[in-house]
Amino acid sequence: MVRIITDSSADIPNDLLEKYAISVVPLSINVDDQDYFEGVDLTPESFYQKMSETEILPKTSQPTPLNFSNVFMDLSKNGEELLCLTISSGLSGTYQSANLGKQQANVNVTIFDTLAGSLGHGLQVIKAAELAERGYSVREIVGELQDLKENMNILILLDTLENVVKGGRLSKFQGSVAKVLNIKVILEGVNGEVEVLEKVRGSRRFFKRTLEIIGERKQDFSDTVFGITHTGNMKDVEFLKNEIKARYKPKDIIVNYMGATMGTYAGKGGTIVSFR
Known part of the structure; x- marks a missing residue:
C-alpha cells in the first residue's frame, strides 16, 4: 500500500x-507579525477576516x-x-x-x-x-x-486587485483605475507559474467569459472532475458550479474554501477553477 x-x-x-x-x-502564514499553521490553528474564514483588516499582505512560508x-x-x-x-x-x-x-x-x-x-x-x-x-x-x-x-487547466479569477497592489505587483493608482472601471482579471496556471490570461470589465461578463474558456478547452467533460476553491464568495461559486453542471455535465465538482496559501494572492472574492 x-x-x-x-x-x-x-x-x-x-x-x-x-x-x-x-x-x-x-x-505557515504570518498575519500582522503573528504566525499560524494553515488549517491547524487558522481556519480559512478567520484568515479572510484577518486579511481584510490588515494593510500589509500576509506572508506564507x-x-x-x-x-x-x-x-x-x-x-x-x-x-x-x-x-x-x-x-x-x-x-x-x-x-x-x-x-x-x-x-x-x-x-x-x-x-x-x-x-x-x-x-x-x-x-x-x-x-x-x-x-x-x-x-x-x-x-x-x-x-x-x-x-x-x-493537461491540468487552472483558471484564477480575481474579483479585486487589492492584494496584487498590497504585494507590490501593481501601483495603487493602477489598482484604483481598475476598481473604478470594474476590471476583473482571469489568470492561468502555466508550467507551474501564473500568467494573465484575460482582463474583463464587469462581473457578468467575467463569469460568462470564464465559462466560455472552459468550453474552449475540451469537448467531452463526462470523465472530468472540476475543483473550485473560493475565499468565501459562495454566491459566485454556486453560480459557476450550476452552470458547469448544466453546460458540460462533468463527472464531479469538488468545492472547498481556498486556504491561506492561495487565498493570500487571490484576495477577497477570489476563485480558482481547476480541471483536466
Whole structure:
C-alpha cells in the first residue's frame, strides 16, 4: 500500500483527506507579525477576516525540511511506499523543502512536483490516493499523474486587485483605475507559474467569459472532475458550479474554501477553477 502525503496548499476537503488517510504537512502564514499553521490553528474564514483588516499582505512560508522529515520517518515505520505531492515549485519553496526533508529522513519517499496550486494540486493528490487504494505502486501512480499534471487547466479569477497592489505587483493608482472601471482579471496556471490570461470589465461578463474558456478547452467533460476553491464568495461559486453542471455535465465538482496559501494572492472574492 502506498501512503500519500501532501502540503496544506492543496485545499482538499477534510472528508476526502480522511477517506484516503492523506497526511498533510502545513505551510505557515504570518498575519500582522503573528504566525499560524494553515488549517491547524487558522481556519480559512478567520484568515479572510484577518486579511481584510490588515494593510500589509500576509506572508506564507513553506514547511521546514524537518517538518517533512518527521512525517516521512513516522510513516516509513510500517514499511509502506511513500509518495509526497507538493505545490508547484514555481509558486513556493515547498518542493525543495520536501526534498531536503527526504535527505534528512533517509527513507524511501518519492517527491512529486504537481506544478499547480489549490485544487489543481489537490486533484492530483486525490487521483494518487484513488490509485493507491486500487493497489498501484508509486511508479505506476507517478506515470498516471504525469498526464494529469501536463493537461491540468487552472483558471484564477480575481474579483479585486487589492492584494496584487498590497504585494507590490501593481501601483495603487493602477489598482484604483481598475476598481473604478470594474476590471476583473482571469489568470492561468502555466508550467507551474501564473500568467494573465484575460482582463474583463464587469462581473457578468467575467463569469460568462470564464465559462466560455472552459468550453474552449475540451469537448467531452463526462470523465472530468472540476475543483473550485473560493475565499468565501459562495454566491459566485454556486453560480459557476450550476452552470458547469448544466453546460458540460462533468463527472464531479469538488468545492472547498481556498486556504491561506492561495487565498493570500487571490484576495477577497477570489476563485480558482481547476480541471483536466
